[in-house]
Amino acid sequence: MKHFSLKQGLSALLLAGTAITAAPALAQDSDTLVIARSMDVNSLDPSRAFCDTCQFYLTAVYETLVTLDADNKTLVPNLAESWEVNDDFTEFTFALKDATFADGSPVEASDVVWTFERLKNLKGSPSFLMDGLTGAEAVDAKTVKFTVEAPNAEFLNKVSAPYAGIINAEVAEANGAMAGEDAAEADKSEPWFLANSAGSGPFTLASYSPEAELRLAKNDAYWGTAPAFSEVVVTQIQDAVSQAQALETGQVDIAMQIDPDTAKSIRSGDVTTEIVPSFNFVYIGFIPGAKGMEEVLTPEVRQALALAIDYDGMLDFTVGGNGAKQAAPIPNGFPGTSGLTPREQDVEKAKEMLAAAGAEGLKLTAGYPNDNIYGVDFNIMMQKVQQDFAAVGVELELKPLTWAVWRDELGAGEWPVTAIYYAPDYYGSGQYIAYFAMIEGFPWVGRASVGKPELVVNPAEADLYAKALATSGAESEAAYTALGEEMMKDAIILPLVSPNLVLAYRNDIEGVRYSACCNLPLAEITRK
Template identity: 85%
Template sequence: MKHFRINKGVAALLLAGGAVFAQPVLADESDTLVIARSMDVNSLDPSRAFCDTCQFYLTAVYETLVTLAPDNKTLVPNLAENWDVNGDFTEFTFHLKDASFSDGSPVEASDVIWTFNRLKNVKGSPSFLMDGLVSAEAVDAKTVKFIVDAPNSEFLNKVSAPYTGIINADVAKGAGASAADDASEADKAESWFLENSAGSGPFMLKTYSPEAELRLARNDAYWGSAPAFAEVVVTQIQDAVGQAQALETGQVDIAMQIDADTAQSIRSPDVVTEVVPSYNFTYIGFIPGAKGMADVLTKDVRQALALAIDYDGMLDFTVGGNGAKQAAPLPNGFPGTAGLKQREQNIEKAKEMLAAAGQSDLKLVAGYPNDNIYGVDFNIMMQKVQQDFAAIGVEMELKPLTWAVWRDELGAGEWPVTAVYYAPDYYGSGQYIAYFGMIEGYPWVKRAGVGKDDLVVNPEEASLYATALASSGADSEAAYTKLGEEMMNDAIIIPLVSPNLVLAHRSDISGVRYSACCNLPLAEISRK
């Protein structure tokens, strides 16, 4: 049976005032894959990008040395055919395959070294992946050796993160990219990456229109197995209902952010949905360094606010129970989480702690992205937090923002509460310490302290993190459990919901799966 399809080659789907506009075509466009999602792109530069959309884009365009198998735990070869690690996890040697970039030039050790140095020195959001890298050398054209400054049992896992995808160094340098020590200032290539790509992956960037459309074209010179689709179009549809409607009518092939409740409302026999647990989570973050908050948002006050939240009710309120609670900023199922005790609401204790701190009439402002992430509407989520805080006498003003404004105001400390989300970059708990840990120089210390790191730094965490990275197995897991407990005690990052993930696609699409490193592996998807 034939059905009407949308013009995927020109304007797959645009939303304006809640209406859907599309241009019909007569030609068969089965060679194009259309994906609906609310795009959260902050950059398309591999060294600066840091978002869910970025994950599957970078995975499709730039290849990593190793990647994650479908079991979401096992590392398998990618650009590296094999690797060696010394006994104390300080030296890592990779032996490269005979791969080539999209311009036909070979992927060599020099490209790998340049990519990792640039990732480290640009000092973008994913630069923490290269923390501790002190030496990178080419043993020969196809062998590269890295040395880190201290034992790091997660370095292999780190290089499966999509942000470590290897860049064609010569092409990028020609566009103004730099891997030098001063790359954070000298590198001028970010805007170039919004219009071009320089990877070895099965796809290349075709066009990008911010908050509208991301379009990929098949790399016809790809050295590996060719992907099934000549073109992939990611089109902006912000809400779950809109995505579901587009999926049911055949306007899109895959919808990435349908929540479980919306999935139950889909009646089309041409749509397949599967609900699976995820490692993703949404959270609120406290910012004691925000303007006027240094003597207000103390640890006792933060802990009281954490006690005010109705975590069970939050699950029902946001995702209709289709998810899980999460104790610390370590995803359920990751090393160290089995021994953590879930947070529980305690209104009376919260009130007592606020009174003891002299903050019974506390007034806060929460600035957060106005978006729907993993089927969680952030406005609904924050309304629930607002209600829970009101139960202990805390007034909180909600300030939904565009992503661009949110990023600017976050760095300036404009408000003391925010809400964000996190998806894993690889399988391993170390990344959460490197991002959320209250360790000097780490990303969330800078966010929460806003230049006053002493407000939030927890010296115990640095020692525990070193222990975790210097060990493996049970010893490492025990250290991560203690780190989780410390981060819970800090009460800076408060996970609210770990939503189940809905895989939703047309019935003629196969190969759709959830990846803990790469979100949605586009090269594995085909049409039946």
Template identity: 55%
Template structure:
């Protein structure tokens, strides 16, 4: 599949900045309105209050693409399948499913009990309309449906999907919140379209800001941008009703302000507490849990960048990698709140574990650079000036600059806005940069398609394959086809082999995978991190 470059957009960030104006931020967000002893705070019907920096770009499930979007979509809409706590596919709207032997045709039988929030049944026509709309809007997460060539609905409860090429990960893609099924009749009556010209004719995005025509456990109550998002329990929900009646997301950028809300009792869950702030929480009423995440921070080299002062051969790229003391970088950025990662496939994803640690050998690095006539290499390093998953990229790049100076590589740091970075990295290229990645669904193909040195992949383009075709690795394309045509352990083994190839490319240099901190009131139960849905709200109770 051809992938769109949305994975690093600023609204994918869990931005964490400390502040000396916590009280002002709290007041601005409208959060300093209750104390732990108030009736509101203690009442059994009190809404579940979640403090987070809401990165919402849209409440239209087929236009949205962000971390908060994953939570919202999976709370008010539903997909045919979802993931359990072990990342295994389980039924949601689909009661059963099967895949053809060649992984090109997928048949789903809908649960006849499924119904939308207006009480009407969820039918095959709604699935077909929703997925065609996602594809034809041509934005955000449309790439998830890009491989679909045909959707048949032989009866109201059956959906048969044909894809252009074998794709053993399609069922996992179906569990992504962006594959949400919408009440097609209601949405169509309010300007939503699924036809081929939907990208220019659909005008329903504003309507979705006030309405949620889904089948999920909650429905939208109200949304005030940069302030508050409110949900209420779906009275028509067809499965077991969620325990919490109302859910309120409060816009709070600051990690310190989020922590203060938890300790004062004005929030039940804080979603972007960083390690340093977590250490300051003293309240016995707050639970702080640290879990591994599927996110990672990486460096990237561009052999074909126009700004290269020396030809960046594979030997030169290997030398740069050898000059990075990754253990020190991990300690500097995250301490014990993260893990080293060698290949651009998350730990815990199929084929993503068991890679050897990348070696640190500055003496060999200097020798290799000298042999490549790059003994005094100079690299321009433009990067987004932001904080991603608790890692300040400016501080990270200062550490990288320090490390590479030990092998006589001069790094010229150029922090810039994210929009300027995207323009530059997709234009003339950047010799050395740093950025981050978070998964769109539970599956390893997305990492190969994005980071693999294959013709047309986003990072092959950014690496300057047009100027330096030597970066292309044909082996990765061959292996990806095999992985998508197989499945299970066989596919995982192949993805691991592709990971080894991507390590050898020495274009993408993964560094650290930050842990995720879950912070919540001790009376709140069921808080967990999900690979598909981020935070499954319907599982939470008091």
């Protein structure tokens, strides 16, 4: 997910690579699907992209070896027709279907190898999916074998993530893409990917206009079942109320970010709304490595601040009770979470801990994206955090930012508190360890420490993670529970609420569902 990138200079790249957008489509055009959402696009390159909009875009344009079934737990074939795994989860072999890319060329094992090596070597936000990959071999044109350095029972799940979508290597390389070990510096293809695509999926990229519109075109050469629409238009509509109005008036077919309260206000008989549980969550994150915070945001102070938050009130305040509390940065319902107990507010203990740490009268600043995610208005959410911190004598200054400014300032450690969100990339708890655990080299260690990992690294977590990946069943579940408990002790990532998801669409639209890997599977949607 979900999801964000610290890529610098993105705005310039977006402008450089953007095609001029055609006139907006109307939802009444039967052959066009129009979707309203506030777009959080950081890139349209599968190996660099990391956002919720990216998830359903990539799934529609680039296909993975395996994908997640409608039960959100079971892996099913996609580009691979079958696969084999050795006993210790270190070798994974896939037999490919006779699929073709949008230009008509065959999808071959060499494309898969190139894609995975590039995903690893670009060192972008989704590169953690290829952590530990040591071997990638095209056994023959339709067989590919991967080797990982240590047992990794989640590798199969990882390759179902949208960011592992297979790229046409020849086309991408002709436009500046690189897969070698120097790809992070040598690859110059990002502007090209903002205006073009090179996948095998049912759609292709037609055009992208930042903060305005993302337009997909039907892949007329698609090797599988043809999609129902000739084009899909994702149009930028920032807030839930405006999205609901566009849905009621028929300007859009689907609204992706309507909150439960706004859903109740919809009176049109032409609109269907469903409230479903999700694996998404919003959280605040502490950054002890931020300027002036090294001796301030100690583990004791972070634990005290965690006790200051009114989690029950937060649930009511943000989503009107339409969601769930979440203990650790692993979503409810994922392996290991049944053994975790969500935090409870304890104002008096928080005050005592702050006093003992000499942190009375503490002043902090929170920088966060000025957005509405999963029906949660981040400004409202952070006002609640501000109130809760004030109750224990901590002053929190709120600093809402544009996405571009937020990315830049987060990487520079400009403020010690942030807020953001996460959606699953696949079904499996390992992705949350790989992203949030305080294990040296992992993404949130870098963000929280700002180059001083000794401030946050938790040595116990690396051993537990290795155990979780080398086992299965109850033993793996127990390791993930222990990891969740350790991450709660770290008090770097504090989940605030797991919001229910509102599916909102016009009555003539069918096939709208929530996917734990892909957000919204566009190819399944039809018009009656």
